[in-house]
Amino acid sequence: MSKNLRKKFYLATILGLLLIAPLLLTGCSGSAFAASSWPGLTIDGSTLYVAYGTAIYAINVESGSELWRFPAEADRLLSFYAPPAVSDGGLVIVGGYNNAVYALDVDTGADSAWPAAFEGAQDRIIGSPLIAGDWVLVPSADGRLYAIDADSGEAVWDKPYQASEDPGPLWSSPIVTEGTIYLASLDHHVYAIDLSSGEEIWRTVDLGGAISDSPTLSDGLILVGTFSESLVAIDSEDGAVRWTFDTADWVWSSPVVFDGVAYFGDTSGIAYAVDVENGNELWQKSIDGVIGASPAVDENGVYFVTETGVVHAANPTTGGAIWPNDANLEGELLSDPVLYDGQLLIGAIAQECIVYAVDIDSGRAGCFFSPEGQ
């Protein structure tokens, strides 16, 4: 072998190693390269906002056309997955995996509403920001909740919520009612917090497992799904556990309450309907794939999506299937579906089509939005 050829051989081997090593180390599962989460969808008026990967997309929900995206040019250091929050003042608030919070103009997507992006958080923004009056509440994986002035982008207060030495990551959006914030943490606790000061009012006992999604408030009860394979109902006055409903596996997403019934699924693919008043099971059924999203519910149906791409419509009262066949979509469906004008808009972890539209009467599905130039 000539010296030149040998050099080329060495170089090819080394380059090959460079390319292969990260793939091998991450098990080719894409831990390093694939999406870290799933699309976050928010609908406001006739605009659908989608946070996915390197951009926030504003899409006309009637035509499916892209209105704007932020940033206009993809920046590999920026990624977004938390559903954006839209304020009455015309701002789209988004949190990124670069720990920053941006206020975008609702019409143009320009990042000019605040003098600078809020960069006070020490870890990723995984949960959606919540608009509470003049403030924006932003949970961070650093375990702190940040209250930010919506006009200036400056912090009003920020506090860690922790039951032990280290605060657990906050991955879900809080809810607010009558001046009280309810916040679920991966540290197994739910916290009630005074909105004006950020002071903790109460916290629950250790619920035995992490809580990855937001609490749901219904008639004085706070419902949370936990990794301890249960749905737990908590008294919103004092944080006492009122009842616990055992499931087959982790409950990743928030339950949706409709007419006094909580609908939710677990990671073994079982969908449940539970009476909110007493925690009794009304029905359960098995669907193919992990259920990681809250269902969409209306008076005619409960619409579950699964990681294997299945969309299933169930009768809210009996749990029986509504469509002759489930819809099967490309990609993993882990985003909460959004109901709009007789359609389900469903985010997908996929290379091309990242939002599907499914007709809720027939179950017919089609691609709603594929970002161009990605």
Place this chain on the structure above:
Amino acid sequence: MWNSLILQPMANALLLIYQLLGTGPNTFGLAIIIFTILVRLITLPFTYQSMKSSMIMQELQGSKKWKKLQEKYKDDKQKLAEEQMKLYKEKGYNPFSGCLPTLLNLPIILGLYQAIIRTMAATPVQLLDLSKLIYPFTSSALIPLNSTFLYMNLGQPERLALPFLEGISFLQGGIPLLAIVVAVTTYFQSKLTTPPASADQQGSGMMQMMSIYMPLIMGYLAFSFSSGLALYLVVSNVLGIIQGFAVRKLRENAAAG
């Protein structure tokens, strides 16, 4: 198959060690260290065989007999190869005995790293994946793991922030101390086991190149990926260096005895 045979047992073993250590701050870092030591002990027979072969090769290439062969048959590559094979047989060296144990070791090392990354589950997709990996008897109360170790978040790339670096723009995030340690220890480990350069040996030449580039590759991985990987690489390299010295000592003793 990969998940059920390698990844799942390793991830659950790691979680078990974490649980036994008490699940507080620093615990996951300690669990990684202990788990790496245990895995290196389990794979010791393979590693020993590989290191031994490598050292025999080093000794061979340093011997007068080898050099004479090189000189004698410098214009006849085929004859040289034949004579070298004879010498291998004479010294009890099998050219594949260094490579095979390394190959057997590779899936275990890869599984170990994947187990660390998967159990740390720093993103929603990773955490949801973890729900499929953990055995029914492994307590889900352990999740999420406390990823604090010393000054590091094991789920994030490591940077040591120092006050006097604040004025230096490209070091404002801090020094990638572990990445540097990974590169240095990888270099020393490969130096211990790499045969010296030999102009007519393609394999040996490649090994030399690898001993230069491998530290850079590993350092870059430690720089870019979560510090849990960097911690694992440091521990693994340090154990490799200790093993290398021990094997060398054993061979020296054997030669002297």
